[in-house]
Amino acid sequence: MSYGKKKMHLNLFLRNTGHHEASWRHPGSDPNGVTDIDYYIKLAKIAEAGKLDSLFLADSYGLPPTMQFLVQQALEPFTLLSALAIATSRIGLIGTASTTYYEPFHVARKFNSLDHISRGRAGFNIVTSTGNATAFNFGAAPLPEHTDRYERAGEFMEVAKGLWDSWEEDAIVADKEQGLYVDPEKLHEINHVGRHFHVKGPLNLPRSPQGHPVLVQAGASDTGREFASRMAEAVFTAQNTLEDGRSFYADVKGRMAKYGRSPAQIKILPGFCPVIGDTSAEAKEKERELNELTQPEYGVYRLSNLLKMDLRGYPLDGPLPFAELAENHEINSQKARHQLYLELAQRENLTIRQLILRTATSRGHYSMSGTPIEIADEMERWIVQGAADGFNLMPPYFPSGLEEFVDKVIPELQNRGLFRTDYEGTTLREHYGLERPERSSSRQSVISAQ
């Protein structure tokens, strides 16, 4: 019956105390866990027991103005994922790094090192950063424009891939007798000279188990989609309805052909936030309890920040002042999320307070409350109807929101033949069914020619 069904991919989006903005006030949550490695090890092990493909850490380099209401992600992806690599053995480890505020050499080196340490489980979520809270931690210049950031990201990735390809697979000879460690003919400088970067290479680490880490992207603006269809192997996205999900899915996959790529080379993973109860009523009650803990003051901050307008003077139970809001083309960061919020408010005719509550659970990602069966039904619908290859799982609160999913929803998905019952491979690429990239051999200059 379940034969031939397309299996879904599941990534756990790890985020401090959970994805609901009030999760840290939930009686079962432990805000102090965000700097405690044992807290993350526990969550990673639960996800691995559930056979999830990967776990993922978002990241930014500054505190937002709304920080006093919200537990911040505390530990940093490269260090945290390296420690989790030792505490786990199969689950993929996806970290975020900004192409705007990092050097490609450092990022290529760190992901390569993580891929060696984890024996082929590293993934790189490519972001271009948002906001001046980050910009001013790296000097006096404000955040570059949206298109400039993406242009830099494109060049950054060209350099990073060049560095990952700068060692041939069999460059290490390790001939103790002859005293020859590497064959210098098999190391290649990249000599990249571009608008943003000058990088000579080669990388100072050999090619890693996966060749390149799995490349992940989440920007959903037009520029972001184009970038994803050219570069990404997995896409995280916020889609509020199944319909929106389908059109996004078709759009991104449709753009790939012009880059010589096939649709299967990208896995589209919309955010999915399930509030799970043994009965529908129990699930609804859990959601209501969480929403009661939200703070309107924070919600107004959050909306103001996204919509680039101070909404503090407006009545919470009135509509958004649409006429006064900035239009999408005037926005420099989180463009797609901006669009999603405006459409949601208009479509459902929401007051400011209602929009805050509707987006409190998962910041605009799809969320639902229900029984394990109802939740599995909805997930199956998204897969079957061509809106997703899997999901970016966003439990509303940790650890119980994750435990409930693994204990109750995963077996239901497995029974339907929609999810693996055990890992078949050891690398992240194998989990996602992605090919190991061939080494590009266009690099000519060898190190011995210096």
Add this chain to the structure above:
Amino acid sequence: MMGGKSSNRQLYMSAAVDGLNYQQCVQLAEMAERALLHALIAPESSRLEKPAPSSPVLEPFTLLAALSASTSTIGLIAEVHSAFYEPFHAARKLAALDYMSSGRAGCLTLPGQEAAAANFGRVSKEQLRPHGYEASAAVEFAEAMQQLWDSWDDDALIYDKQAGMQFDEAKVREVNYTGRYYSTRGPLNIARPPQGHPPIVVPIRTQDDKLAAARVADVMIIEPNSLEEAIELSLELRELLRQQGRQPEQGRILASLTPIAVTAGSISEVDLRLGTVGGGGKTARGRLCCAGTAEEIADWIQLWHHSGAVDGFHIQPPLQAALDSFGYFAEQVIPELQRRGMFRQTGSSSTSLREQLGLSRPINQFHVIR
């Protein structure tokens, strides 16, 4: 054997851990921890050496974070090349490592190899190290990190679930650090690390290094050619510390050392190739070596330690046989030092690297101003 009159002076020991083989790094780390060494230092390289005599090394932050899960008491010091790094990134990674290891993180700063500049778009020497960079960059880099760590008070986090307040707003601040080479606004997006400031380690190679170390270093690593040179260098460094208003014990001095085991009657090929058999001295590679039996190496360490020149040693195993060589040191030389009452026989009750090094926890500089 010499007398043990100054056995009350603590002897501090660190060891280099590097390589591409993570399992070997774990073995070395576990050996070092069993031998009660104070810290591991993960060296960084931002380029490939040519002709490559050494293996490539795993990147320090990823390596040490992984090792933090396999060890429980030993310090974890990451080498950072300031010319190619941002203080914000370094401060944050060190803070994260400090939380993950319960206060065992540290940072060794170097400007970075000139030949690596081409990997970071610094095509000319001037771009890499503008005039005067060496003299003040290490200081600026450390100061910027320390201010970022101090952007949160120790008691800023309250997590009041009832009131819905994560932290006390009055206790988190922008720092607006503006130096000649670095500027950063802050606050850091992680709370003040368990140690307050993870210790700063500065290797002493140039006159500029000495001046920088006198201002910001908690630990200095010297590379002397002889005991006489070590004594002279230490006197100078301690005088420079004093001139900065700091006490000598606020800057531990370690000598970099490659011990070479010569077991009775058998001299290994490695030793012959290194040309170091028969006493201490510098090899062609510029490393201070000491070759001999465990007792001879212990004698040598004792002599240096009693001279007062150094507070301890940073052990750099020979590249060709790091694990074997370090194993001999940890399992033969350290017990010999312990028998002589020169090295600690039980671990510290604290896991904090600062406490293990006898360094006080720094108070938040923004409190001093207030």
